[in-house]
Amino acid sequence: MKKRNIIITIILVIIVVLSAGFITYQKVEKSKKEYQVEKVSEYNYFVVKENDKYGVIDANGNKIIETNYDNVVIPNPNKAIFVCYSGDKTEVFNDKKENLFRNYGNVEPLRLKGVSTDLMYEKSVLKYSKDGKYGIINFNGKKITSPIYDEIDTLQFKEGELLVKKDNKYGVINIKGAEIVKANYDKIEADKYYDENTGYKDCGYIVSITTDEGYRYGYINKDGKELLKTDYNDLYRILETSSEEAYLICAQNGKYGLYKNSKKAIDNEYQSLRYDEFNNIIVALKGKQYGVLTMEGKQIVPFKYNQIDITGENIYATDSNGKVKVFDTNGKETSLDYNTVFTKVENTSYKINISVRDNKVNYSIYKNNEKKTTKEYNYIEYLYNDYFLASNNNGKLGVIDEEEDTKIQFKYNTIQKIENMNLIKAINDTTKMTEIYSKDMEKITELENATVEVNDEYIKIYNDSEAKYITKDGQEIKDTDLFTDNKIFAKKQGNYWGFVDKDGKTVVDFKYDKVTEVNKYGFAGIEKSGKWGVINKEGKIILEPKYTLKDNEQPEFIGQYYKFVYGNGEIYYTNN
Numbered sequence: 001m002k003k004r005n006i007i008i009t010i011i012l013v014i015i016v017v018l019s020a021g022f023i024t025y026q027k028v029e030k031s032k033k034e035y036q037v038e039k040v041s042e043y044n045y046f047v048v049k050e051n052d053k054y055g056v057i058d059a060n061g062n063k064i065i066e067t068n069y070d071n072v073v074i075p076n077p078n079k080a081i082f083v084c085y086s087g088d089k090t091e092v093f094n095d096k097k098e099n100l101f102r103n104y105g106n107v108e109p110l111r112l113k114g115v116s117t118d119l120m121y122e123k124s125v126l127k128y129s130k131d132g133k134y135g136i137i138n139f140n141g142k143k144i145t146s147p148i149y150d151e152i153d154t155l156q157f158k159e160g161e162l163l164v165k166k167d168n169k170y171g172v173i174n175i176k177g178a179e180i181v182k183a184n185y186d187k188i189e190a191d192k193y194y195d196e197n198t199g200y201k202d203c204g205y206i207v208s209i210t211t212d213e214g215y216r217y218g219y220i221n222k223d224g225k226e227l228l229k230t231d232y233n234d235l236y237r238i239l240e241t242s243s244e245e246a247y248l249i250c251a252q253n254g255k256y257g258l259y260k261n262s263k264k265a266i267d268n269e270y271q272s273l274r275y276d277e278f279n280n281i282i283v284a285l286k287g288k289q290y291g292v293l294t295m296e297g298k299q300i301v302p303f304k305y306n307q308i309d310i311t312g313e314n315i316y317a318t319d320s321n322g323k324v325k326v327f328d329t330n331g332k333e334t335s336l337d338y339n340t341v342f343t344k345v346e347n348t349s350y351k352i353n354i355s356v357r358d359n360k361v362n363y364s365i366y367k368n369n370e371k372k373t374t375k376e377y378n379y380i381e382y383l384y385n386d387y388f389l390a391s392n393n394n395g396k397l398g399v400i401d402e403e404e405d406t407k408i409q410f411k412y413n414t415i416q417k418i419e420n421m422n423l424i425k426a427i428n429d430t431t432k433m434t435e436i437y438s439k440d441m442e443k444i445t446e447l448e449n450a451t452v453e454v455n456d457e458y459i460k461i462y463n464d465s466e467a468k469y470i471t472k473d474g475q476e477i478k479d480t481d482l483f484t485d486n487k488i489f490a491k492k493q494g495n496y497w498g499f500v501d502k503d504g505k506t507v508v509d510f511k512y513d514k515v516t517e518v519n520k521y522g523f524a525g526i527e528k529s530g531k532w533g534v535i536n537k538e539g540k541i542i543l544e545p546k547y548t549l550k551d552n553e554q555p556e557f558i559g560q561y562y563k564f565v566y567g568n569g570e571i572y573y574t575n576n
Contacts, residue, residue, distance in 0.1 A: 045059070045064065045077070045080065045095075046059075047072045047073070047074060048561075053067045053068055054070065054071050054072040054084075055067035055068065055072060056074070057558070058095070059521045059522075060521070060558070060559050061559015062559065064095050064097070065082055065084065065093055068086075069084040071085040072084050074121075075122065075123055075126070077123075079139050081094065081139050082094070090108060092107050092126070101126075101137065101141050104128035104130070104137060105128055105130050107128045107137070108127045109126060110126070110152070110153070110162070111154065112159060113156035122154055122159070122160075122162075122175070124138060124139070124175045125138055125139075125144060126138075129147065130147040131147065133147040134151065135148065135152075144177040145173070149164045149165060150166060151163075151165035155172060161173070161180065162174070162175065166183040167183065169185060170186065171183030171184065181220055181224055186208055186210045187208045187215070188205055188206070189205065189207075190203075190204075191204050191205060191206055202222055203222060204222050204237075205219070205221075206218075206235060206236070207219070207230060208230060214233065217230060217232045217233070217234065218231065218235070219237070219246065219248055221261075227259075227262040228259060231252065232251055232252055233251050233252065233254075234250065235248060235249070235250045236249055237249075238277075245261065246259075246261050247260055247275075249273050250268070251268070255271070256270045257269070257273075258273060258282065258297070266284075266297040271286065272284070272285040278312075281295070281310075281329060283310070289304050289305060289306070290305045290306070290317070291303035291304070292308060300331030301331055306320050312342040313328060313343075314328070314334075314342060315327040315328070340354070340355045341354045341355075342366070350366065350367055350382060351365075351366040351367075351369075352380055352382065361378065362376050362377065362378075363378065363379055363390070364380070365402060367402060372404065373400075373404050375392075376393060377390045378392065379391040384422060385439075386401045387399055388400050388401070388402070389417075396410040396411055396413070397412045397415040398412065398415070407441035408424065408426060412426045412428050413428065415427075418454055420472075421459065421472055422438075422474075423436060423444075423459065423470065423474060424437040431448075433450075434447055434448075434451075434452060434461060436452075436470055438474035440474075444470055444476055445468050445470065447461050447462070447463055447466070449463050449464075457471065457472050458482060467490070479517070486518050486537065487502075487518075488507045488508065488538070488539050489502070490517055490524070491510075494510065496510040497513070497514060497526075498510035498512065507539040512528050512545075513528055514554075518537050519557065523537070523559065524536075524537075524557070525556075526541075530548060532545055532548075532549055532555055533545035533546060533547070534560065542560055543560055
C-alpha cells in the first residue's frame with residue numbers, strides 16, 4: 001500500500017508540472033447598441049444582430065442583408081449563401097440580395113455534430129423539404145437527391161457524410177448522394193479519433209439493430225463494407241494508428257473477444273478486455289484472475305493475479321497475498337524498483353525515467369536503455385531533435401541535449417516551445433525579459449515586458465514601445481518585408497504612434513497613444529486619450545476615436561465595427 005501511494009504521488013507531481021498555464025476571462029458590460037456575431041465566418045461575411053434581429057455584413061463592414069430576420073446562418077465561409085429565418089419559413093439570399101431556391105420549399109443548413117468551432121455547418125449542401133420528405137441540393141441549386149427521406153442529418157465525426165432515415169431505418173449517404181451504408185439499421189454511430197502524429201483518422205460505423213434481447217451491434221468500414229454482422233451485445237473500437245485496421249472488442253453472451261477487421265484475434269472467453277494504448281497490449285480478466293495478452297492473443301503475463309496496473313512500460317501485477325511483481329511489456333519479470341517509472345517518448349529512442357527516493361522525485365534521460373544524464377533534475381520534458389526542457393534543484397528552467405550539455409541556461413521561470421515553429425520562448429521573471437531562441441537554441445532576440453503573439457507564419461514579440469517579428473524559420477524580419485500587401489505600417493516616434501509607408505514617409509501623423517497593425521480586413525485601430533477609432537489601409541480615418549474599452553483591450557476592426565469578446569466566448573461587433 002505504501003508503495004502504491006508513492007506511485008500516486010508520482011502521477012500527481014507529473015500532473016502539477018504539466019499544468020503550467022491558465023486562462024482568465026473577464027466579463028464586460030454590453031454597449032447600448034451592438035452587433036452580435038453568430039457563427040462567425042473568418043473569411044468574407046459575418047452574421048450580426050441588431051435589436052434582436054439578424055442580418056449580414058461583409059469584411060468591409062458593409063451591410064449585405066438587412067437585420068430583419070429571426071436568425072441567419074452562413075454555412076460556407078467562402079460562399080455568399082445566407083439562410084434567413086422568419087418564423088418557420090426560410091429564404092436563401094446571395095450577396096446581391098437575390099432570393100434563391102424558391103422552388104425547393106423550406107431550405108435549411110445542416111449543422112455539424114461534435115464540432116466546437118465557429119464554422120459548424122456542412123459547407124457543400126443544403127437540405128430541402130417537400131410533402132414531408134427531405135432531399136439535398138448544392139449551393140448552385142442543383143438537386144443532389146430527390147425528397148425521399150424521412151430525415152436527413154449530419155453524422156458526428158463525419159463531415160461530407162449524412163445520416164438518412166427511410167422507412168424507419170437509418171443509413172448513410174455522402175454529399176454527392178451516393179449510398180455508403182444501406183438504410184437497414186436502427187442506429188448508426190460514426191467511428192473517428194484523433195492521432196497526435198497523423199491527425200484525424202476516418203474510420204467506420206458501429207451499426208445496430210433492435211431484437212427481443214436488446215441491441216445487437218455490428219461494424220462497417222469507412223468504404224461501406226460489412227466487417228462484422230450485427231451479432232454482438234456489445235461492440236467498441238479501440239484506438240489504432242492505422243485507420244485501415246479496425247481493432248474491435250466484441251461481446252457475445254457476456255464474454256469478450258478481439259477482432260482485427262473481420263478476423264478473430266482473441267477468442268470470446270474473457271469477462272473484460274482493457275486496452276493499453278501506450279504499449280499496445282490487452283489486460284484481460286478470465287474468471288477472477290487477470291493476465292496480459294498481445295494484440296494477437298499471445299499471453300505475456302499469466303492469469304493468476306488479482307490486479308494489474310500499467311505505468312509507462314512497466315506492468316505491476318498484484319497477487320492474492322498483496323505481493324507485487326513487475327514485468328516488462330514482453331512479459332519478462334524484472335527487478336525494477338516499484339518506485340521507478342519509465343515513460344517512452346513516441347517516435348524516438350528516448351525514455352524519461354521518473355524515480356522516487358526518500359520522497360524526492362528525480363528525472364533522467366535514457367536512450368536505447370542507456371542512461372544519458374548524471375545530474376539530478378526536478379523535471380525533464382522532451383522538446384524536439386535531441387533537446388530536453390529541464391528543471392534543476394533551484395527550480396529554474398533550462399534546456400539540455402542528450403549529452404547533458406546546457407543549451408539554454410538554467411535561469412528562467414518559463415520556457416515554452418512555440419508549436420509548429422521549433423522556436424523557444426523563455427521568460428526571466430527577475431529581469432522581466434522575454435527571449436526568443438531558434439530551433440538550434442541560438443538567441444534570436446529579446447524584449448522587456450513583452451507579449452508574444454503566434455501567427456501561422458510568424459511570431460510577434462512586442463511591448464508598448466516596439467514590436468519585432470520572427471519568421472517560422474527563425475529569422476528576424478521587418479514588418480515592411482513581412483506584410484508585403486500592406487501600404488502603411490505602425491511606428492512610434494517619441495511618445496506617440498503613427499503610420500508610415502514602406503519608404504518611411506509619414507502617412508498618419510504621430511499623435512496616437514496606441515495603434516494596432518492593419519488586420520486581414522484592411523483596418524487598424526488608433527487610440528487617443530483612452531478612446532479608440534479606426535483607419536483603413538490607406539490611412540484614411542473611418543471613425544474618429546470614440547470607443548471606450550476596458551482593460552486596455554486591443555480591438556479588431558471591420559469597417560466601422562469593432563470586435564468584442566465576452567468571457568463566455570460570445571463575439572460581438574458594435575459601432576457604439
